[in-house]
Amino acid sequence: MDTELARTFLTVVAAGNFVGAAERLHVTQSTVSARIHALENHLGCTLFVRNKGGTTLTPAGRQFERHASTLVRTVQQARHDVGVPRGFRASLTVGGRFGLWEQLLLNWLPHMRAAAPDVSIRAEIGFEPDLMLGLVEGRIDIGVMYTPQSRPGLKVEQLLEERLILVSTDPEAAPEPGPDYVYIDWGPEFYARHSASFPNFIGPALTANIGWLGLQHVLARGGAGYFPARLVNDHLEAGRLTHLEAAPVFALPAYVVYPVDLNEELTGAALGAMRKLAAHTEGAFY
Template sequence: MMDVTQARTFLAIVEGGNFVAASKRLFVTQSTVSARIKALEEQLGKPLFTRSKAGTALTPAGHQFYRFARSFVRVWEEARHQVAVPEAFDDTLAVGGQVSLWNRLLTRWVPVFQERRPRVALRCMSGMPQRLMREMSEGTLDLAILYRPEHRPGMAVEELIEDQLILVTAAPDRPLTESYIYCEWGTGFGEWHAAQFPELHNPGLAIDLGAIGVNLVINQKGAAYLPRRIVEPHLEEGLLTGIEDAPAFPYPAYAVWQEEFVDHGVMEDALATLRETAEASMRGELPPPYWA
């Protein structure tokens, strides 16, 4: 009889691309992953993967099983959520977002949603895009807000905000070659940045801190590419200055949600309040951050 652990292991291989990546994601040995899949294949009576030097690929039976594995894990997570719903609440909504999107967006959305749905408990987390998408695939998350979503079966994707990465500085008088801090914003930005600024390809300081990086830029009297939505309050206060004529990099954020969420009304309210908060954020109507 298939159990949820076997289904999760199967999905981890699909998401990771091979058995080694799955073992790292699940924090188990590769032999454990192999044993689980072998037992699963014996129960189903068909192989689910083909392995070669090029990697791991799904067999026709594996492709068919993928949809059922997702549904199975999703149903299990829904059951677990419902059993764990706190007293005085009717439902639970699990929401994940990248750190930069909690800052001046999701932290402001939480009370708006709670006012709209006071009997829905929220479970919130932050993480990198790969982790958030994995949690979505496994059914652990109901809704994710991130910059680089992946389109997967059973999930809906909608652009939430049209943000930009802009070049700002905390020391307008310092040469850019001396003050520049490279902020990691994904492969697409890295390739664009290398073409636009070949002279800044190897600065002395590189960070992958998301929106928190604005603190370091200000404190270090540095310059960096940061989301316009995040730096606007600091530009208004004079803590940062935009560098004229520097190109901007489009950096939209997206909402990804489970299409089969049990209570469609709850998800509709979550999305509606997200859109309202995102629009207020882009209009500069949200309160400034608590720290700089």
């Protein structure tokens, strides 16, 4: 079977519809439809039920999802193993959200390099949909993110719990969003809790989907926003920002996602170092 067909199938599952899958694969919607049609003909069954809300898997589709994941991951792992750089015994690809690299995964890198100097590491930044797809396809060995999805063959483990605190460049600012407030999209759960805590908030003038971007704007132009305590700790100590302690604090769990059938020698060592560093990070800033 052409693994491109299986990869397209998994992308449709992740995106929820053919349009989203086409955007992620950088092909036309008709190409996605043709690939799925070819796959269904090859398997002799219908994999998706198409409706106005998108696509849902048929019972046969749910059965095939597990096999498709295994197929794609096996091929990707073979490419991964063959492509190990000269002078190294293995390679490891780690993907994470931008904010989780800062003062967390970036600190993990030297620990891993010291523990396994003969392992080549590839570091990637991405959002949850791309990270999950990379894990499913086997292009990413370990993913660190805020809102993972459950997928066959992957284990989701909470790595740490961020404390999102409201900080401002104005020490006298009110403990609530104001005209200079920058809203950071920390995910649907944060949105729900934020809306419940500030029911009279009419909406931000500026929204950012990356915390680092919002933080740089606040530091350069003034304002306020919710950020993980570990990311603003140095700015608080330097007096560039003030923690508005009367404002509510929101919890934001961060998760590590990895294959169930992981290579214990390689991936297990990497996860162990991450868990230690995450525990230290929580203790340092909480």
